[in-house]
Amino acid sequence: MRSHGSSLEALNRWVDDVARLTEPAAIHWCDGSDAEYAALVETMLASGDLLPLDPEKHPRSYLHRSSPSDVARVEHLTFVCTPEQEDAGPNNHWMAPAEAHAKIDALFAGAMRGRTMYVIPYCMGPIDSPIARCGVEITDSPYVVANMRIMTRMGAQALARIERDGVFVKGLHSTGDLDPERRFIMHFPEELSIKSIGSGYGGNALLGKKCHALRIASHQARREGWLAEHMLIVGIENPKGEKHYIAAAFPSACGKTNLAMLIPTEGYRQAGWKVWTVGDDICWMTPGEDGRLWAINPEAGYFGVAPGTSAKTNPSALATLGHDAIFTNVAVTADNRAWWEGLGEGEPATDWQGRAYDPANGPAAHPNARFTVSAKQCPSWAPESEAPTGVPISAIVFGGRRPSLVPLVFEAKDWAHGVLVGAAMGSETTAAATGAVGVLRRDSMAMKPFCGYNFADYFAHWLSFDKPGAKLPRIFHVNWFRKDDEGRFMWPGYGDNLRVLDWMIQRVEGLAKGTETPIGILPARDELNVEGLDMPPGALDELLRVDVEGWQEELSAIGLYLEGFGERMPERLKAERLRVSKALDAAVARPKASVA
């Protein structure tokens, strides 16, 4: 570790170098104060970067309209630049570091002319947590600064910690000219650095989030023996007052924010169940002295999907959004209130591009319209989100959008099987990234766009946590997105998902026996609480059915996927796949009646 103070010298040198390259008109060091935020908002209201909203409905909240070609993450322009291509793996786009630096530095030359360059020291995680890590983002976008202030612990405190730590992640960002042809998001994990140009959109531009807290951090976590994951963290308190923390990995726009803010349905509420939100997108987990995994949410805010958020589906999110929020690419009503598809009230007058609303132009809000808001505004915000130790994880959940085959819930037999279940995850693509929507693809552990190194090494890293003394969480898989023949969701989802979490907790506590099947353990008939559930007859049976022939095909496809990583794929994982495959074959050989 470097001596005291030298990290600030390194920071100053880097800021000077960047200023020489990008030629900004001014440099502003962010202190994270309220006054600074207020001044930024004024600047953006004057420039049109932010638009006012009805101050009664939306106190101190604003609308940002991005460039129409800059509304989502761009996976094809995102690179992991390790010295060896093999280390980035087939799951990443790769460029040699020297070539990547040359290519992107050419775009940064003079990129900040006439603009202010902001220097943002930030901390990912509670400022006094040993699990937290710091970074500095340099950007020419005041919108990015405002969002970083909500999403991270930003400013003076972070700078002080950087001085203590002696290290920080360097993130350089410019919106450039927003031309998708001159847009790159590049990661240099060995150098702890990120360079991003040409986009102002969240996941491409708020470098603390996906770039640092997932891509760089996952790489660091492998070396240091912890995990950086695309997971929500939720605390479930049962009527006895006992809390279990669950971490869940669902791909982008597949339900993390919603599960993290779940509101128990009537029956559960009356029985005394409570749900506490620790995090909605990213989870850093490290083994504690007690052998359990302890998790922090490195973020301080939510950058959540707006469409589909309503008083019915996610009242907590709506309450959170009641003030001090930034809305990006939503529509507005005639009385200047934020509006999106699925909100369930009001009507759009102006669409996300600022045009008079015309259904012929498509949805009024962009399908990936987002809100940025402080986590502390959430009614279910868990005070233990600030605990330096983090919270102990009882269960890890994987899941995705699977219109067919995959049951509502099953549990992996053990850790290695759970790692296979996570590695084999599939989901339909969503509007969170540019490209086709609704295409089924493998998205291992929901980390396909975010793992900063070779997935084969990542699976090996996951397997390595299973060692003597470890008290690992149980691993489950869920699917809220099964569809019937008419294309309607079969499971009500949202608040009713607590029924499934309830079963998981019963499993963790040894209260539910479950039914063993070749793919894992499913709830036994009477174990899932279905009281008051409004579902067509037979639907629940279908949701809990193991289609053995369908799963045989799935396991073959998983085999091909794992083969695609070649020699580096851990033998343990291949053996696990073979075990499940054989169990399915044996089930086919048996008479149907004896299969789950």
Ligand SMILES: Nc1nc2c(ncn2[C@@H]2O[C@H](COP(=O)(O)OP(=O)(O)OP(=O)(O)O)[C@@H](O)[C@H]2O)c(=O)[nH]1
């Ligand atoms: N049918 C159904 N839809 C859901 C459920 N949970 C969430 N959704 C919808 O899925 C979309 C995305 O959900 P989010 O919770 O914002 O997704 P996320 O995983 O936090 O996404 P990122 O922020 O992109 O990582 C929204 O339109 C939700 O309304 C559910 O249980 N059932």
Ligand SMILES: O=C([O-])CC(=O)C(=O)O
């Ligand atoms: O990164 C973003 O822009 C938003 C997000 O959470 C995701 O895409 O998973």
Ligand SMILES: [Mn+2]
């Ligand atoms: Mn996400």
